Amino acid sequence: MQQRYQNLKIAQRGVIVSLAAYITLSLLKIIIGQISHSEALLADGSGNVTDIFSSCAIMIGLRLAQRPPDENHQYGHWRAETLATLITSFIMLLVGLSVLYSSVSDFIAGNKEVPDIYALFVGLFSGCIMFGVYLHNSYLAKKINSDSLLAIAKDTRNDALTSLATSITIIGANFKMPWLDSIVALLIGLTILKTAYNIFSDSAFSLSDGFDDELLAKYTNAVNEIPGVELVHNIQGRSYGANIFVDIIIWVDPQMSVRESHHITEKVESLLRRKFGVLDTDVHVEPWDVDYELTRPNELNSH
Template identity: 90%
Template sequence: MQQRYQNLKIAQKGVIISLIAYITLSFLKITIGQISHSEVLLADGSGNVTDIFSSCAVMIGLRLAQQPPDQNHQYGHWRAETLATLITSFIMLLVALSVLYSSVNDIVFGQKEIPDIYALFVGLFSGCVMFGVYLHNSYLAKKINSASLLAIAKDTRNDALTSFATSITIVGANFKMPWLDGVAALLIGLTILKTAYNIFSDSAFSLSDGFDDDLLAKYTNAVSKISGVELVHNIQGRSYGANIFVDIIIWVDPQMSVRESHHITEKIESLLRRKYGVLDTDVHVEPWDVDYEPVRPNELNSH
């Protein structure tokens, strides 16, 4: 359990790195954008300001998730991390819609201003920095299984792509190819929109107690191979942040002693924790009924 809380602190450090990058680069882009009269660089910097708020939301979520269980939250506050991830998807959605609107506007009406060429280097530098932060946080998120840090990493990747698109815009404007701006922005906007949808879908699925059927099938298959387990009668899973809780009902020999059945439950808990990283497994033991036939819903309705 202590390692789980430690992982949240590690995720916080990753978010702090993103936050520092956002603050630094937004200041740089806005300053250089004003000096070079580059509207596209100013817009990119303003987008990074928005990312500062999403990073702060994730920081708060990770902080809340570290609180221990209490009377009203017996499973802990792990879902605060998932909620923060959901908020991040909303912010990404707004950014995507803004980028798409700007791209369509540029394609229809054309680019009005030609930014100074040295603004190009700011865009390239920002893109390289943000992509480096993405690689670091993406690796860290997968290592500690942090959905919120992975969401921030994907957001950082989108910002890197946006910065590179900004550079393409500046090149196109100076070489009489303004159409590059709208096309690049359109592709970036669609990429951000897809990322936002994926993050929203995963977060909403977890918050609504959805669980991966493939994982449940793996758990069932592994538990069924344990000596003494006659049948896995029922199994359910829930995700709280990066943590998995499993409820399982097994059937055993009716003549089995309480001590033996308890030993089987310990084997199940150990197996799921060691092999699949399940944080908590609640095993309920019932006597095996060879004559049992499951009642289907349509049979219930017919009575």
């Protein structure tokens, strides 16, 4: 358990790296975007502003998630991390709509200003920095199994691609295609909205106790291989941040002693923890009902 709290602190350090990069690059892009008349660079900078707020929300969530269980939170405060991720999706949604409105207005108005060429170097520089941050945080996220840090890493990767795309539009605008700038700003806005939707969907799924059916199937198959387990009758899983909790009902021989059945539950808990990283498993033992299995095979096979 202590290692999991330590992982939250490691995730915080990764968020700090992203936050420092976002603050620096968003200021640079917005200032240069204004000076060089680049709508795409301004849109890219606005996207980084949302990332600043998102990173702050994740930092708060990670901090709250480190609180130990109490009377009102028996499973701990792990979901604070997921809740913070959900909040970031709403922030990104608002900024994405703002960027869309600005780009469409400029396109309809026929804005023909050509971005200065030095905006190109800002885009290239930002893209390289963001890709480096993505590699750093992606490595950390996979190492400590942090969904929030992985989400930030993926968003950083999108920012890197966006910055490089911005550079391409600046080149195009200087080759008598200034309309390309507004088009890319529009695409950036849509990208922000798509990212916001994906983050919202994943967070809402987790907060509503949704769980991956494929993982449940793997858990079921593994537990069914344990000697003494006649059948996994029912299994449910839920996520609290990066932590997995499983409730499982197994059928055993009705003639088995309490001591023997308890020993099997310990094997189930150990297997799921060791092989799949399940933090907590609640195992309920019931006597094997052969008649039920024969009359309701479809229900049993679905678990």
